[in-house]
Amino acid sequence: MNRASPRRDVPPPTRLLKTPEGGARAPERVFEVICLLALMLPLLLLVVLIAQAFTDGRERLTWEFLTSYPSRFASQAGILPALVGSACLMMLTAVIAIPIGVGAALYLEEYARESRWTSFIEVNISNLAGVPSIIYGLLGLELFVRAMRMGRSLLAGAATLSLLLLPMVIMASREALRTVPQSTREACYALGADRWQTIRRVVLPMSLPGILTGIILSLARAIGETAPLITIGALTYVAFLPDSVYSPFTALPIQIFNWISRPQTDFHVNAAAGIVVLLAIMLVFNGAAIWLRSRFQRRFS
């Protein structure tokens, strides 16, 4: 029988390595395109959003806008108190959340023995990260504003935001601590270091970039938080700068929210400009996190 029979159900085996599609087969191509679309769509939306905000608010994006107090007249209103308020809020939040969050992560990773109690805590920390932020606002209102008599102050706001950030800071810090290999810790112990010396001089320095990345990313999220601050009663119209941690305050997203909810369209322009500023700040925060992470990878891998 002829080996190269013309009638076969199965196509003849071919020795040709080249196919009409080239390297990849057709279904693979389709899947690749779908994935690419999935990537491009949100990216596109983001670009549209930024471009929209930018074109809407462009006329108000001036130095005066950043350095003026709010006003009844849209064209004279600025975001100075909101900007300063947000900055103070972030600093205070960082001061509260970093030591507590890193301390909790250190305890869970380095000291705690495995027990039902610790795994209960662990599960709940991840659950807390998913609690809607307004719940934290209500907690802050009862706990800090009323029970602890902090009033509607910067301190109360920062304490509330800290609650919101703590689960994220703890989880990111634990993640970073876990990247330090056990063998490195054992090397320390074998050199006669105790636990604290090991943590202070080796484990923390090695995981610091990772911890910082987590902190910055969670701060970037906190800077856009509106609901909990409104709940605890941050002001929406502030014509002064905070002079102590007990001052009333406003923050950037609240100022934006306030402007957007006014009927006059002139204020909507201000809101758009405020959004651009807020996005720019978040971009800086995220850029810093990416930079830190890349430095981290270069040094330890």
Added chain:
Amino acid sequence: MTRVDRQRAESEAGSSDALASPKMRVEDLRAWFGRSEVLRGITMPVAERRSTAIIGPSGCGKSTFIRCLNRMHEVVRGARTSGRVLLDGEDIYEDGVNPVRLRQLVGMVFQKPNPFPMMSIRENVLAGLRLQGIRPKNRDDLVERALRQAALWDEVKDVLDRSGSSLSGGQQQRLCIARALALEPEVLLMDEPCSALDPIATAKIEDLIHELRKQYTVVIVTHNMQQASRVADYTAFLYLGELVEFGRTDRIFTSPSDPRTEAYITGRFG
């Protein structure tokens, strides 16, 4: 160990100065991971300024045994021990003994080289002191002496500020040895220090052990019998968590008294 073996070991001890007053004595040492007992009552001496090899198939408890000698075993969660380990006659497991202080006297080199990645070569050598917050005055001398002892000085003397992890595997392991030696320990424990290294690096480390045993008490775990016969004065054969046989290396390798030892060194299992 059977009674005959023990008598044999004792008689060897009597005939040899090195075992008459050993640096360390292990007495009925047992070790557990959780509920599983991985060392089942080990008794043996560790001769001073000699090298002792621990051999045996993998999983028999060699690493666990050596980690009991500087109380590194208890660092693992759920791990515990019983029995006594005497260092110069003092039980290291007694209440009140500070494991941290103990580990300064009994240094350790691990299977996988583990220099600190964020420290330079120089800092790695000084790490033991720095970790404890000590800043020695003659730092450069100290670094040079430790690196010379570890036979690494000539290779790294011009690049002391480079990262420790930029070195080759064999160099990293010698850096870890230098790091342990910088603390001037009395005993040096090595857990398969060459298993991650190529033959040339291995030969260097073996030469180094030959030198080190003049000055330090060395305990080395190895699954390589040639290596044990090359570097060790005494050899202990562990099997399934028990000490099957202990004695002078030449005797263990030429006329083992236990059939399991013979089977192992002739390569019939393990």
